[in-house]
Amino acid sequence: MTNLFANLSEREVKKLMQVLKSNTITYRKNINILSNRTRDDYIAIIESGSLQLMFNDYNGNKTIIEELNAGEIFGSLTYSLNNDEITCITKEETQITYIEYNQITNGEIIKNDFYIIFVKNLIKLLSDQLNRCNQRIELLTMRTTRDKLLGYFNHQAQIKGSKTFIMNITFTELASYLSVDRSSMTREISYLKEEGFIKINNKKITLLY
Amino acid sequence: MTNLFANLSEREVKKLMQVLKSNTITYRKNINILSNRTRDDYIAIIESGSLQLMFNDYNGNKTIIEELNAGEIFGSLTYSLNNDEITCITKEETQITYIEYNQITNGEIIKNDFYIIFVKNLIKLLSDQLNRCNQRIELLTMRTTRDKLLGYFNHQAQIKGSKTFIMNITFTELASYLSVDRSSMTREISYLKEEGFIKINNKKITLLY
DNA sequence: TGTAAAGTGTTGCAATTGCAACACTTATTA
């Protein structure tokens, strides 16, 4: 169950979904899920699984814009999907719940006293997503790969509360997240190790500065 | 009056602000407005004026993360401001309304029937901000300055509904938005002109492809 | 209205980076 339903009982969630006229779909791996929903005004909640939002540029290249995981929301509330340059692919079996945006304020739902909890959860989810986006923008606007790496490591250290922490994504994913070439990133990491800025043991990073 | 109060009468807005215990502050130009509010959980609405959110890196450089204009919101709902590497400076005289996040669902406010309009406006604002962020991420993740420029121009053409449109920011601001060196960007624009991709007359861009 | 500030365009040069092509290790799954 995602954060959208935090502090709600199972019964309340059931009622909510019913009144919101939500529907849940389970997709197999590698399915393009935006195919026929691109122009609807809806909220999609990832109940389980994960997605990749990709941009197809003019010469056929595909760039990963972002990865979406269980608990996150997407849809028109988060991304203008009104062009066919964007595709959204399931990375694994993925369960998604759809809610039409206008249902959020329909006449019946606001009668329920737990409605305010739902709204607060939704605002929190959007807010969290926005925080993540801004955090990423902060890194993406840095000039060099070195700055991006150190920016990322610093932020992780801050979150984990320690100068030693475990990476919870692969280096390949990190390169994609920072939008740099993976091999160049590896090279820069080597330099950082040589120059004594960091120490790396498998997925364990230690900041030495 | 910002979008947060769309579809609300002046009387309702007044009531709302009162119940939300909001307060409005007017700042002069070049004021650091985050100085003593960084750890509060609040929403700030820019009533008028504009701001620059900046990142101060380890060697004292300042990078503009984003510009915030009238009608936009910021604060903990949009950005984790829990480090002192971020500063937020007024670009001109700027009026800001602060609302504590928890007031949004206080006992008194939910009694008002116009409350749901306010909530819907807030969700819309967050959603718009998120759309803008994701749009920018799409551009920032592009590999070359050329791709970023064409990506930006395409998006503008799509918004304006024409292959000819007027830039509503300066080229200097565009370079900052795309996070590339301004002079390098100008060089790339020259190449695009030479190669017949675009035509530029002052602020009027025409896409020739 | 005159002066300062901001924006624009250009170019040489060095540094960074992406790309490509490897070899090798670790996960995944049929």
Next chain:
DNA sequence: TAATAAGTGTTGCAATTGCAACACTTTACA
């Protein structure tokens, strides 16, 4: 468990980019 896919590390080379230092134009404002 064997085979396939995904992830990691390295390196040469070329292309892109940032930086710096200009000159010039436009805008802001005292």
